[in-house]
Amino acid sequence: MSKSLLIISRQAPWSGPSAREALDIALAGGAFDLPVGMLFLDDGVFQLSGAQQPASLQQKDLSANLQALxxxxxxxxxxxxxxxxxxxxxxxxxxxxxxxxxxxxxTALIDRYDQVITL
Incomplete structure (x- = not known):
């Protein structure tokens, strides 16, 4: 049986590569049928905002990756x-x-998962 994985994304989408890396790990885990959950915490909640303009900061848009989850x-x-x-x-x-x-x-959510990755 596969171990469950919780990815905690704590970085804003424009603050560096961590937000994209968290999404990539989640998508890869899902592609291999792992039980994956994703938690948006701290500045990571900014990833959920639909009104982002990443091009103005010379960043790539993460919305397509988010919608693919x-x-x-x-x-x-x-x-x-x-x-x-x-x-x-x-x-x-x-x-x-x-x-x-x-x-x-x-706290209860984190305890339910076998492995936790924080980015």
Whole structure:
């Protein structure tokens, strides 16, 4: 049986390669039918915003990769309620269907997965 994998994405899409690497790992895991979940935490919640303009920062758009997650079997998508609130964002502005979790639920989520990668 495959071990489950939770990827915690903590970086904004424009702050370096970490956001893209987290998505690449999730897509690769999904392609190999691993049970993969993805949690957007801290500045990683900015990845969910649909109104990004990465070209102005000479960055590649991650929205196509994000939209591909469910097609690769990565349907367990979560976002930290506190991270959204601290950055003045709302779940309704997300470009993906994500489950909103409070701090207690985050702890329980992390405990459910066999392996956790934080980027």
């Amino acid at each position: 469910p097609m690769f079997g990565v349907e367990a998508l979560y976002v930290s309620q506190r991270s959204l609130e601290e950055r003045g964002l709302h779940q309704s502005s997300s470009s993906l269907a994500v489950e909103l979790l409070n701090d207690t639920a985050l």
